[in-house]
Amino acid sequence: MPRKESTMPQPRARPAGGFRPNLRPDHNGTQRAQFESNKKKIYATQTHCGICGNPVDFGMKWPHPLSPCVDHIIPVARGGHPSDIGNLQLAHMCCNRQKSDKLTEKQVFEQGTELISNRVLPQTFQWATL
Numbered sequence: 629m630p631r632k633e634s635t636m637p638q639p640r641a642r643p644a645g646g647f648r649p650n651l652r653p654d655h656n657g658t659q660r661a662q663f664e665s666n667k668k669k670i671y672a673t674q675t676h677c678g679i680c681g682n683p684v685d686f687g688m689k690w691p692h693p694l695s696p697c698v699d700h701i702i703p704v705a706r707g708g709h710p711s712d713i714g715n716l717q718l719a720h721m722c723c724n725r726q727k728s729d730k731l732t733e734k735q736v737f738e739q740g741t742e743l744i745s746n747r748v749l750p751q752t753f754q755w756a757t758l
Contacts, residue, residue, distance in 0.1 A: 663698075
């Protein structure tokens with residue numbers, strides 16, 4: 629009796645070690661040293677999230693959602709430079725995760741904004757409308 633061929637797609641072979649290598653140059657490539665240098669400059673000079681406009685507390689450490697991180701204004705996946713200081717801004721980790729690889733218009737926030745509620749979380753941005 630002839631053997632039936634399976635119509636199920638076969639899983640792709642994984643590289644040695646069982647994980648997918650990270651190919652972004654700002655993570656482990658040629659741009660890593662410049663990115664780290666610019667990250668230190670941003671942490672030293674910026675105090676507010678470039679996405680939501682609220683202050684960033686440098687006392688919060690990863691994995692806290694409000695911990696500080698560096699956001700690429702034009703995402704690397706959309707052609708943004710991975711380590712140019714003009715393409716980097718301070719952000720909350722949760723804001724950066726929500727933004728993901730979406731492009732938004734540059735937002736200008738006033739430094740003397742009044743807090744509207746007693747929430748400690750940043751104000752939400754309607755990402756679905758983009």
